[in-house]
Amino acid sequence: MSMIETMEAEGGEAVSLHQRILSDISEKILSGAWAPGHRIPFEHELTTEYNCSRMTVNKALSQLAKAGLIERRRRSGSFVRQPQSQAAVLELHDIRIEVEALGLPYRYERLARLKRRSSADDRALLGLSAPGLVLSLECLHFAGQRPFAHEQRLINLAAVAEAGEEEFLGIAPGPWLIGRVPWSQAEHRIRATAAADHVADALDIETGAPCLVVERRTWSAEHPVTHVRFIYPAESHTLVARFTPSQG
Amino acid sequence: MSMIETMEAEGGEAVSLHQRILSDISEKILSGAWAPGHRIPFEHELTTEYNCSRMTVNKALSQLAKAGLIERRRRSGSFVRQPQSQAAVLELHDIRIEVEALGLPYRYERLARLKRRSSADDRALLGLSAPGLVLSLECLHFAGQRPFAHEQRLINLAAVAEAGEEEFLGIAPGPWLIGRVPWSQAEHRIRATAAADHVADALDIETGAPCLVVERRTWSAEHPVTHVRFIYPAESHTLVARFTPSQG
DNA sequence: CGTCTCAATATGTATATACATAATTGCCAT
DNA sequence: ATGGCAATTATGTATATACATATTGAGACG
Secondary structure (H helix, E strand, O other), X not given: OOOXXXXXXXXXXXXXXXXXXXXXXXXXXXXXXXXXXXXXXXXHHXXXXXXXXXXXXXXXXXXXXXXXXXXEEOOOEEEEOOOOOOOOOOOOOOHHHHHHHOOOOEEEEEEEEEEEEOOHHHHHHHOOOOOOEEEEEEEEEEEOOEEEEEEEXXXXXXXXXXXXXXXXXXXXXXXXXXXXXXXXXXXXXXXXXXXXXXXXXXXXXXXXXXXXXXXXXXXXXXXXXXXXXXXXXXXXXXXXXXXXXXXX | OOOOOOOOOOOOOOOOHHHHHHHHHHHHHHOOOOOOOOEEOOHHHHHHHOOOOHXXXXXXXXXXXXXXXXXXXXXXXXXXXXXXXXXXEOOOOOHHHHHHHOOOOEEEEEEEEEEEEOOHHHHHHHOOOOOOEEEEEEEEEEEOOEEEEEEEEEEEOOOOHHHHHOOOOOOOHHHXXXXXXXXXXXXXXXXXXXXXXXXXXXXXXXXXXEEEEEEEEEEEOOEEEEEEEEEEEOOOOOEEEEEOOXXX
C-alpha cells in the first residue's frame, strides 16, 4: 500500500503533501476561518482527511508551531495562536525627501557606472537564475556638505532595458526606476555593520565606524528588477515604522 | 534494537538528539568554525557520528536549510550559506521564537530590576507628560551559549500596575506584556550604533563594535505602555520585511 | 572531440511502527 | 465531597524502510 505520490494529489499541482497540509492550514488561519483559540483537528483526524501517515501530519504541524501560528498542547490538541502578524510599513523611502525634510540642501553624485554580464554575486543579489546583462551603479547622497548615504545598485537590464542607455548623472536610480517600473514586491533587509575602507572614504567617516545598512530587492511581476544597498553612517539615520494591529 | 533515548545522550543534558544535532551544527556555523561555502558532512556520515537514523539527521538539516543557515544540493551535499543568521520579520518580534527558529536553545536572564519615579528621560522615552511610577528592567537573551540580544525596558506602571509585582525572573517582559495588555499602536526606531561599555560587556563583544538597535514604543488606547530597546551585535542579526503595494 | 546516455549518489518525501511524556479524565477509597 | 491513583489520549521523538528526483561523472558513440 505504499504509493508515494509526490505529485498530482487528486488533481492539484506538483506539490508535496507536506506543503499542501501546510498551506491549507496556514490559509485557514490567516484568512480568519479558524480564529485564534480554535482547536484544529487532531493529527489522527488530519491523517484520514489527507489520507497519509501521522508522521507527515506531525511534521507539518510541528513546523506551524515553530512558525508561531499554532500552539500544541499534549493531550489537548493544537490551537490557533492569538495575535497575527503585523504588516510592516517601511515604505520605499526617497532619500531626497528625507534630506529635505531635515531642512538641508540635497545633492546627488554618481561615482561609478558599469554595464556587464552578471557575475554569480550579482545573480545572488538580484535573485536571478540565468546570466544576463546588469548595470552596476555607485552613488553618493549629500545632506548639505556632508555625505548622507552611500548607494550601491544593481539593475537587471533584462527587466529594464532602457536603464542601459541612462547615465544617471542628473537623476538618482531610485526616482528614475520608480517612474518607469511598477513594482509588485519588495524585500528589505536591515542590519548594522562596520564601515569598509571604500565606503568609509566616500562617507568621510572612520573605517570600522558603525553603519546602518538597508538593502532592498524589488520585483515586478515575478521578475527581479533591482537590488540596492544604502549605507548610512550610524547616528545620522534612524528608520521609523508605525504599526496598528490589523484588528482583532 | 529500538531504544529511544530522548535524554542523557551520553552524559549530556535532557535534550533530544534532534536538538543536539541542530545546536551542534548551528554553533559551528555561527562561531565561524565552518565558514561559508564549507561542505558539511553528508547525512550518511552524520548518521554514524550521532549514531541515529537518516530521518533524524535529515529533519535537522532540513530545518537548518529552512532557517537559511545552510543550502542543500542534491548529489552534492549541504553547504554553509554566506551571510549570517537572518530571520526576524519586522513584526512584534518575539526573541524566543527567533532564536528557536535558528535551532538554538533559548535562555533568558534578568540582569536588573528597579521600581522608581519616572525621570525626565523616562518620560521622554515613554511619551509621558506627568510624572509617575515606572519599572526599569535590564535583560539578556541567549542563543545557545552566546548572548543574542540586550534588552532595556521601561514599563509605565500607571498603565500596567500588576507589572510592579512581577519579578520577571522566569518570563521576559515582552511575552508577559503581550498576554496582558492589548496594544493599539506601536512605533519602531531602527538604527546602528557603537556598543557602549556596559552593553558590550553584557553581549561579550568589543566596546565600539557595531550593533543594531531596535526601539519600540507601545500604546494601549492612547496610554503609553512600554518602551524597549533591543541591542543586537551586528552581523548576528538582520531584520527582514516584505511588502506588496497595498494598491490604490 | 563533443555529446548523449546511464549508473551512482545524496537529498526529498512518505510509510508503518514503537515507545516516551504530559495532561486530563474518571474511578476508587477514604 | 475529595484527594489521590490509574487509564486514556494526543503529542513528541526516534527507527527502519521504500521509493522519487536531481545532479554528477564516467563511459559509449557518432
